[in-house]
Amino acid sequence: MRPFVPIQRFLVPALFALVLSACGKEAAPVGKSTVSTDGIAVIKLVNATGGNTRQWDGVVEAVTQATLSAQTSGRVAELLVDVNDSVTAGQVLARFSNVEQRSGQNRARAGLNAAQAQLIEAEADYKRMTEIYGKRLISKAQYDQSLARRDAARAMLAAARAQLNESAQQLDYTVVRAPFTGVIGHRHVEAGETVAPGQAIFSMNSPGQLRVRLSLPQAEAGVLEQDQTAKIFLDSGQEIAVESIVVFPDADPDTHTVTVRLTLPAAIVGMKPGMTVKAVLPAAGEQGLLIPLSTLVQRSEVTSVYVVALNSIRLRQIRLGNRLGNQVQVLSGLRAGESIAADPLAANIRLSEQQASK
Numbered sequence: 001m002r003p004f005v006p007i008q009r010f011l012v013p014a015l016f017a018l019v020l021s022a023c024g025k026e027a028a029p030v031g032k033s034t035v036s037t038d039g040i041a042v043i044k045l046v047n048a049t050g051g052n053t054r055q056w057d058g059v060v061e062a063v064t065q066a067t068l069s070a071q072t073s074g075r076v077a078e079l080l081v082d083v084n085d086s087v088t089a090g091q092v093l094a095r096f097s098n099v100e101q102r103s104g105q106n107r108a109r110a111g112l113n114a115a116q117a118q119l120i121e122a123e124a125d126y127k128r129m130t131e132i133y134g135k136r137l138i139s140k141a142q143y144d145q146s147l148a149r150r151d152a153a154r155a156m157l158a159a160a161r162a163q164l165n166e167s168a169q170q171l172d173y174t175v176v177r178a179p180f181t182g183v184i185g186h187r188h189v190e191a192g193e194t195v196a197p198g199q200a201i202f203s204m205n206s207p208g209q210l211r212v213r214l215s216l217p218q219a220e221a222g223v224l225e226q227d228q229t230a231k232i233f234l235d236s237g238q239e240i241a242v243e244s245i246v247v248f249p250d251a252d253p254d255t256h257t258v259t260v261r262l263t264l265p266a267a268i269v270g271m272k273p274g275m276t277v278k279a280v281l282p283a284a285g286e287q288g289l290l291i292p293l294s295t296l297v298q299r300s301e302v303t304s305v306y307v308v309a310l311n312s313i314r315l316r317q318i319r320l321g322n323r324l325g326n327q328v329q330v331l332s333g334l335r336a337g338e339s340i341a342a343d344p345l346a347a348n349i350r351l352s353e354q355q356a357s358k
Helices: 008-023 099-134 140-172 218-226 344-356
Strands: 042-044 047-069 074-079 092-096 175-177 182-187 200-217 231-233 239-241 244-251 257-263 276-292 297-299 302-309 312-317 319-324 327-332 339-341
Touching (some): 218 276, 302 344
Antiparallel strands (some): 042 339, 047 200, 074 092, 231 239, 302 339
């Protein structure tokens, strides 16, 4: 005989379900608590319009820059400027010892005086020979010899003048001058050091006009040739529009990359040669979803956002792509039409308050 089971054991759950059905309500899913989203600012996600862009690292360099090298040998006698000094075109930057160069100039000047004396003598002799030859008192060979001596003396004088100019130039090389107005970026020698021709003395640049140099894969450089739009972003968040773009015609045979130069507006505060900046350039494909960096929640190596729906706030992990200024691309974890909390701190506080009230 089966044991007797009270009928109430089956009737109570059935009656409870019937009451819920009659009231038109469903039981809340397990683990999904209702949260008020009143006052929570949200951002509705839409696919960004326009072409796709990608971020690259570039190096700032001056349009006008130079490394000043020694053009003669000598000892560094005096250094008149140092790193970060502003100089003007033609200003003296350094002086070398010039004993050898000055001696060479003195020899050249003495040679010039000797050549001038020889020419005077040869000119006088030629003049006499011309008069005598006209009277038929000397042979044609003697006349030709006097003419040759005069022409040789003239050539020796020209050579002596050239030697004097060369020695003067060598003496001038012992003084290093600024080729343009700019700033000293690096000093390569110390006072008292002996230098040889070709050795670097100073590096300088003109910070008034800057550009950004970067290397791109061949495919990306091809896109840039068609779409000449680019922006530069500094660490401070400042956005700078690029004035012109130059894509080098040849690729590097070792790295298979193409060099690109982005010319910037003049006089940009806070930007110096040698700095790295972020360059946002056009790329193939669509932009996809873009969200502000301020909406991200970073916990260890996991990046998330608060997804806001009707009476619910969920923390959802996402995967990011390229950063574009103050925004970043979302590769996965979100879709168009969803809404995320504009202020993740406010969303977190609302969830904490909800849990504390339970």
